[in-house]
Amino acid sequence: AEVATRAAAATAAAEGQASEQRAQTDAARRKEAEAVAATEAAGRRAEGFAREASALRENLGAREAELEAALEAISAHGDKVEALTTELAEVRAAAARAAEEHEAGAAEARRLIDELQADARREAAAVREE
Numbered sequence: 001a002e003v004a005t006r007a008a009a010a011t012a013a014a015e016g017q018a019s020e021q022r023a024q025t026d027a028a029r030r031k032e033a034e035a036v037a038a039t040e041a042a043g044r045r046a047e048g049f050a051r052e053a054s055a056l057r058e059n060l061g062a063r064e065a066e067l068e069a070a071l072e073a074i075s076a077h078g079d080k081v082e083a084l085t086t087e088l089a090e091v092r093a094a095a096a097r098a099a100e101e102h103e104a105g106a107a108e109a110r111r112l113i114d115e116l117q118a119d120a121r122r123e124a125a126a127v128r129e130e
Contacts, residue, residue, distance in 0.1 A: 028126060036116075039113050053098070056095070068088065
């Protein structure tokens with residue numbers, strides 16, 4: 001009877017441990033799914049940043065071309081040339097700042113993706129070890 005009681009207690013303990021392991025595995029799988037979703041969202045954000053940066057470069061490039069054409073057309077008028085040269089420099093500076101900001105955003109998104117992927121790999125490895 002004592003052996004049966006011990007066996008029943010050991011069985012209950014093993015079942016409890018198995019249940020706890022299943023719960024941990026389920027939690028790890030949920031975390032992995034969340035990390036995958038977050039990685040995908042970060043990827044979409046990075047793609048959005050890249051599209052915005054590209055459109056901004058195109059728009060600013062067109063504006064720069066317009067200003068350069070205007071400079072050539074009125075080069076005989078010193079005051080206007082000076083004003084357009086200043087505006088062109090400002091447009092170029094704005095383009096450079098915008099490109100840096102968007103590239104920094106894209107780099108941050110790539111860094112987040114890398115972190116999330118590393119987290120997902122660690123979680124998956126932990127689940128496999130369990």
